[in-house]
Amino acid sequence: xxxxxxxxxxxxxxxxxxxxxxxxxxxxxxxxxxxxxxxxxxxxxxxxxxxxxxxxxxxxxxxxxxxxxxxxxxxxxxxxxxxxxxxxxxxxxxxxxxxxxxxxxxxxxxxxxxxxxxxxxxxxxxxxxxxxxxxxxxxxxxxxxxxxxxxxxxxxxxxxxxxxxxxxxxxxxxxxxxxxxxxxxxxxxxxxxxxxxxxxxxxxxxxxxxxxxxxxxxxxxxxxxxxxxxxxxxxxxxxxxxxxxxxxxxxxxxxxxxxxxxxxxxxxxxxxxxxxxxxxxxxxxxxxxxxxxxxxxxxxxxxxxxxxxxxxxxxxxxxxxxxxxxxxxxxxxxxxxxxxxxxxxxxxxxxxxxxxxxxxxxxxxxxxxxxxxxxxxxxxxxxxxxxxxxxxxxxxxxxxxxxxxxxxxxxxxxxxxxxxxxxxxxxxxxxxxxxxxxxxxxxxxxxxxxxxxxxxxxxxxxxxxxxxx
Numbered sequence: 082x083x084x085x086x087x088x089x090x091x092x093x094x095x096x097x098x099x100x101x102x103x104x105x106x107x108x109x110x111x112x113x114x115x116x117x118x119x120x121x122x123x124x125x126x127x128x129x130x131x132x133x134x135x136x137x138x139x140x141x142x143x144x145x146x147x148x149x150x151x152x153x154x155x156x157x158x159x160x161x162x163x164x165x166x167x168x169x170x171x172x173x174x175x176x177x178x179x180x181x182x183x184x185x186x187x188x189x190x191x192x193x194x195x196x197x198x199x200x201x202x203x204x205x206x207x208x209x210x211x212x213x214x215x216x217x218x219x220x221x222x223x224x225x226x227x228x229x230x231x232x233x234x235x236x237x238x239x240x241x242x243x244x245x246x247x248x249x250x251x252x253x254x255x256x257x258x259x260x261x262x263x264x265x266x267x268x269x270x271x272x273x274x275x276x277x278x279x280x281x282x283x284x285x286x287x288x289x290x291x292x293x294x295x296x297x298x299x300x301x302x303x304x305x306x307x308x309x310x311x312x313x314x315x316x317x318x319x320x321x322x323x324x325x326x327x328x329x330x331x332x333x334x335x336x337x338x339x340x341x342x343x344x345x346x347x348x349x350x351x352x353x354x355x356x357x358x359x360x361x362x363x364x365x366x367x368x369x370x371x372x373x374x375x376x377x378x379x380x381x382x383x384x385x386x387x388x389x390x391x392x393x394x395x396x397x398x399x400x401x402x403x404x405x406x407x408x409x410x411x412x413x414x415x416x417x418x419x420x421x422x423x424x425x426x427x428x429x430x431x432x433x434x435x436x437x438x439x440x441x442x443x444x445x446x447x448x449x450x451x452x453x454x455x456x457x458x459x460x461x462x463x464x465x466x467x468x469x470x471x472x473x474x475x476x477x478x479x480x481x482x483x484x485x486x487x488x489x490x491x492x493x494x495x496x497x498x499x500x501x502x503x504x505x506x507x508x509x510x511x512x513x514x515x516x517x518x519x520x521x522x523x524x525x526x527x528x529x530x531x532x533x534x535x536x537x538x539x540x541x542x543x544x545x546x547x548x549x550x
Contacts, residue, residue: 085130085200088123090114090146091162092138096185100133103189104196117141121149128154131199133183136163136170144174151178158199162187181236198239202265221257222402225395227388231258234387239265244337246322246382247360249389252439255360256320258387262358263316271315274308279321286329288345291336297346309342309353316356322382323363323374334378357382392434392441399430402438406445407457419449425459428495432466459495467492512547 087109089100097113104111112129114120118141120132132150136143147159158180163170174182180199183192223229235258238245245262247255256275263273281289288297292307308317319325325333336342337357341350359382368374392399403421411418421429434440444463452461487506494502518529530540543549 085197085204086110086112087131087133087196087200088112088114088120088129089133090117090120090138091133091135092116093135096135096162099189100192103193107193107197109193109196109200117143117146117149120146124150124153128157130203131158131160131180131196133160133162133196136161136174144170144177147174147177147179156203158203160195160199181233198236202239221254221261222405223395223398224401225390225398227390227395228398231387231389234385235261235265238262238385240267242266242268242356244356244382244384245358245387246365246385247358247387247389248365249360249362250391250437251362252437253389253391254438255389256318258389259316259318259320259358259360263318263356266316266356268315268356272312273316273318274312275318275320276308277320278324283326286326287332290329291332291342291344292351293345294347297344304344307344309336309355310351312355313353314355316358319357319359321361321363322359323361323365323368327373327375330375330378334375334381337378337381392437396430399434399441400426402441403429403445406442407449409442410446410449413446414449416449417455419452420456422456422458424500425457425462428459428462467495508547511543512549515543515547515549 087104089097089104089111090113091097091100092115094115097115101111101113112123114123116138117134120134134143134146141149143161143163147161150157150159155178159178161174161179161182162185163174163182164185180202181195183195221228221232223231245259247258249255259275260273263269276289278286288305288307290307290309292305292310295302295304332342336353340354341352343350365374365379365383369376369379400421403426407421408418429441436443444466447463448457448461452458454461490506491502494505514533515529518532519526521532522528526540526544527537530537533540535543
């Protein structure tokens, strides 16, 4: 891989001088600029492999420059330099597409290492790749702060083969994160092997993981490599690790400690070099306390932990995810991608999504087939989405309560595309209560007002507003 071209923009000449010499000493070609306008002018004729930009500069600041660059060269990595006291702005830059940020004063070796990582990432993107063709085809999408934290950890681990534990609810995309960790690691060209502990009968897990010798048990007619051997040199993703039986946990711990194992029915040790990424939707600390998960294995797996937020905690990502899944479904079916009506998009962002991203993806597939028009309207959305999301849905309330009837009316109105439900319902609610109170008091207005908690003037105004004078 080529050493790379680096551009540095900073109004401080001393920073430019230090970085230029440090980067040149690392074998990198470095060009410096005093302001953002000079960078944009130079980009008209050539492009670097990475740009380091100060965040506070006269005229065009680093954030404005970042925005301009991402519009013209969205794949170009930009590293934002900022003071320690201005980390909020650096995080904001990261959320707007910066590759990473470099706090000042910085360690020069760390700065060079960060630049080299950004160059490697950029140059790999320019090369045609055919990695993990059998893996998930959907991209990781997320602008929510919690997802930006996930992306940052993936970036930090890009030169590492350290063990990672991913936790999150079912459907949050744990395997996608595992694929991303593998794809951006030194093992990217080696195999990525996945195994779901919950999907395999307990008496077959050992054979799946470690393989077996011929004749090890009835039906073992040939030698079979297990997932550890298949993943040698690469990554083994153990999904739902919390469901692994205790005896298999003991064997797994031994492999992690020694780097070798025995096939089922075998006597010769098999040596492997495998990175382990584990995932679970369970609380492993609690399972350790309950004696259902080995504490020593937990600590060996829990070197780095990544928490994936449920979709309800990253609602700002739902519109973009939905558009992406509609496009994916359209490509799979060979049809034109559906568009989301703004009301349908708003409704999607308000739903609970107990099945998380997977449920949203399946919903978009369903809409691609079942929605009548090219634009998805709110009435096209499956009714069960609203039933599962309503905090006071009829299924959770007494069947004969007024709240049940109101919830049923609101559900029908929302599915029909109605807006301003409160302005529509409030007059009818007040009219019903007032009519009932007047009937109860045999037309005595002052007594009816007292029962409703209104003053006399309020009653007079309400009668006029509701046309009941």
